[in-house]
Amino acid sequence: MAKLRPRARLIRTIGDKLISGPEAAIIELVKNSYDAEASYAKIKIFPPRNGKPGEIHITDDGHGMTRDVILGHWLEPANDTKTKRAHSLSGKRKVLGAKGVGRFAAASLGRFLTLESVADTKGEKEKNRIDLDWQIFEEVKYLDEIDLDITTSTCDESTDNGVLIVIKEFLTDWTEERVKSLIQELKKLASPIHADDKFNIVLDLSEFLECNEPPYNFDGISVLEEFNQLSENSFDGEDNEDVSIIKPFSIRKEADYLLEGKFDNHGAFSGYFTILRGDRKKSEIEIPAFKLSSEELHCGKVDVELRIFDLESQSVEKLFERMGVNFAKIGLRKAREIISKNAGIGIYRNGFRIRPYGDPDQDWLKLEKRRVQKPSVRIGHGQVSGFINVGSEEESKLIERSSREGLENNGAFLRLNNLLEKLLLTIEPKRFDFRAKAGIGRKPKPSIDKARSIASLEEISSAIQSLTPEQQKPILLKIEKESKALTKSLDEIEEYQKLLESRAALGLVVGQVIHDGRSYLVPLESHSKSIIEHAPFLLDDSKKGDLVREYYPTYGAGIKTAVDGLKSLFKSLDPISGRKRGRPMNFYAKEVFDDVLNLLSDELISNNVNVDLCLDEKVMLYGYKQDLQSSLLNILHNAIYWISSVENEGGFIFIDSFYEGDSVAFLIKNNGPEIDKDDVETIFDAGFTLKSNGHGLGLSIAKEACINSKGDLILLERLPLTTFKITFPRSKEVV
CATH class of the missing domain: 3.30.230 (Ribosomal Protein S5; domain 2)
Structure with missing residues (x-):
């Protein structure tokens, strides 16, 4: 009968051909340290120097390997030990290697391998050493013709368990680019989130010096500092106690x-x-x-x-x-x-x-x-x-x-x-x-004010100052005429732009009304249908009748909830409805503020937001009461929403007032997140929102409501707290 006899060079094929590059080979050896329950794997690279060949040392403090393990497992390519045993010896870790070929990655790193291992066996410490010249696998024909010597000895009980692998005579030059690639690979090896227990990867590049012979003449520590710090920790202001400990690439705490x-x-x-x-x-x-x-x-x-x-x-x-x-x-x-x-x-x-x-x-x-x-x-x-x-x-x-x-x-x-x-x-x-x-990625909004500045033709007027008065006169008259014509055209464009914006805003409002209105119509339709269908059974002395009587109050409650929602929706739209609302009247500001805070009381309590209202009861305003109410509802609802979006010890809203000419100014401050300076100009635009499910109408409606009563709403910039300012006409009555 014929038998398969593996060629000796198969070992080199496994290690040198299947492992894609020296970085991958080192990673395989680091994984073996992890599977051995080590707390670290340390890699130190010694470049060639003074005729001495380069070396790579990989050390760990795992459980080590006994002579039996080396003979029965390590020297058996493709053994199934890890396939059958999914966890490490103590059961603390899931093993990473399962194909039994990773150990031969060393063959792609250098010609010579020395493995020293200390492990516990039969109540004592056992030290084993094996030396390999990978070239022998090219020179000898069959695997079963190669004999490998293992030296075994006992050592002191104080000796730590673990493995030292020494690889000599590089097969790849560890250039600066290759070292950088290794750092990047090691940083990405361990997940920053799913590493359940302590395992450090240490890379020592201290032997790379600028005085070395090329291509090893670079500062290894500087390279490590640069490439091991390009992570989230780079910006936390934390000092790295040991730059040689590889920092995993963090999934950043912040993103968009x-x-x-x-x-x-x-x-x-x-x-x-x-x-x-x-x-x-x-x-x-x-x-x-x-x-x-x-x-x-x-x-x-x-x-x-x-x-x-x-x-x-x-x-x-x-x-x-x-x-x-x-x-x-x-x-x-x-x-x-x-x-x-x-x-x-x-x-x-x-x-x-x-x-x-x-x-x-x-x-x-x-x-x-x-x-x-x-x-x-x-x-x-x-x-x-x-x-x-x-x-x-x-x-x-x-x-x-x-x-x-x-x-x-x-x-x-x-x-x-x-x-x-x-x-x-x-x-x-x-x-x-x-x-x-x-408005992200949107083209800059055209500025009429900037166009007006250009239309003044000031630069041209300044440029002709060197001419004589006689020469200047006809030119200045022409400039004045053209400037007036440009300004008039800009006035017309601005009016048309305002018309388009109002129509666009109206379209958004209509869309929102349709959306919200439908959400209220669904329960109205469902509950009213149930009332009609079940009415004949209302007085029945049967189980059906009992069930109908039990559920009838819920139908009414559902209808009332929907009606209340529609009333609230229509009320919030009232200030921009354009309908006649009678004559403006005098009213006390505090009554409106109290009513609004009462409406929002449940929302304030559930979001742990306190309101400090510093407002004189005698402050009287002149205009439409519902305008101020609508504006306040939108501003305060918005403030509560954003305060609840961040973690703080307690949210608060502070409301103050003062007289400003013929108006009363109300400052509404909150400790929610700061409004970005790039959003200040667009925050009142219809459709602009940073809310996940927002429609972008709240602040637009609030501002429009104030304007309807000859007032205004603005955002005050460069203040420590987010501050909105409402101005509203004050009453001319003497209180």
Whole structure:
């Protein structure tokens, strides 16, 4: 009978050919340290110097390997120990390696390998050493012809367990670019969120000095400081006690949008979409599972957390301001570079990244291809940073390739791609709607005032000052005539613009009335229908009659709730209705403020907001009482909403007043989030909103209501608290 006899060079094929590069090889050895329950894995690279070959030392403090383990497991390529045992020896960690080939990654790093291991065995400490020259696997024909020596000895009980791997004679030059690549790979190896226990990756580059021979003549510590700090910790003002401890790439605390949640075993998603640059309210996302195609397999439970960014210059500046970063110091180019280096969606398993998912240039979901058709709606690869966490290979059917370069392109991986695409299709319209209402990416609004300044032709008038008075006179007359003509045209354009804006606002109002009105009509229709249908059974002495009598009061209550909603809706629109409301009257301001605060009392209590009203009872106003009431309702409701959107010890609203000529000025201050300076000019525009589900009419209606009574509403800038100022005509009556 014929038998298979593995060639000796198979070992080099496994290590040198399947492991894609020296960075991947080191990662495999670090994973082995993790599986051995080490608290750290330390990598130190010694460049060649004075004729001495380069070395790589990898040390850990794990449980180590006994002689039996080295013979029965470490020296058995592709053994199934980890496949059968899903957890480490103590059961604390899920093992990362399962194919039994990672240890031979060392073959791609250097010609010689020395392994020293200290472990507990039979009540004593055992030290084992094995030396390998990988070249022997090229020189000898068959594996069973190679004999390897293991030296075993006992050592002092105080000796710490662990493994030291020494690799000599580099097969790859560790240039500055290669070292930077290693730092980036190690930073992305451990998930910043799913690492359940302490495991540090330490990289010592202290032997890289500028006095070394090329290509090793660079300052390793400086490179490590630069590339190990390009993370969220760079901006927290925290000192890094040990720069050699690798800092995982953090999913930033701040972004513009956050998508988080879980897919269940069947592919149904449950989670939230939060507009972080808006009101930070969580919007619930529920997506039912869709049927498997003939090519798909279920991919198990999947955790998702994605941070999404807007990349316009103003958006980037606001993002870094929310992070507490001095944007002027780093600039737009550096800020975008930081976002770019954090871009990518990583796939993690057991807290460790599956390479290469999550690399900035790894667009495995083909987001840029999707974005070509609808660039204003679709989210691009460079706009998203995050992770998805998948289950074990058995649970998810997501199988890691033997080359350690990604997952097999099977039915489960196809299902994962389709699930995530479906999820993005659900939240992309929400982001698009918010951007439209917040005016993000919109062209600057044309300024009539700027045009008026140009129309004065002051620069031309100044330019002719060098001419004689006789020469100036006809030119100045011509300039004056043209300036008046331009100004008149601008007046007409401004009037027409105001007309268009009012019609646009009216369209938004009508749309909102239809939307809200329908929500009230549905219960009206349902309950009134139930009353009519069940009326014949109202007096029946039967179970049906008992049931009808039990539910009849709920029909009435439902109708009353809907009617109250319609009344409230119509009342809020009254100030901009344009209908005749009789003559303006004198009224006491405090009565209106008290009525409004009474209407909002439940909302104030539920959101833990206190109101301090400092208002003289004798302050009397002249105008339409409902105008002031409508304006106050919108302003205070808005204030309560935004106060509740942030964490603070207690929200408060402070209301003060003073006389200002023939008017009374009311200052309404709150300790909610500060209004961005870029939004000040548009905050009263109809349709502008930063709320997740806002319609952008509240402040527009509030301002219009004040104007209807010859008053005004403005936002006071550069104050420590958000402050709105209402001016309202004061009564001429003497109180």
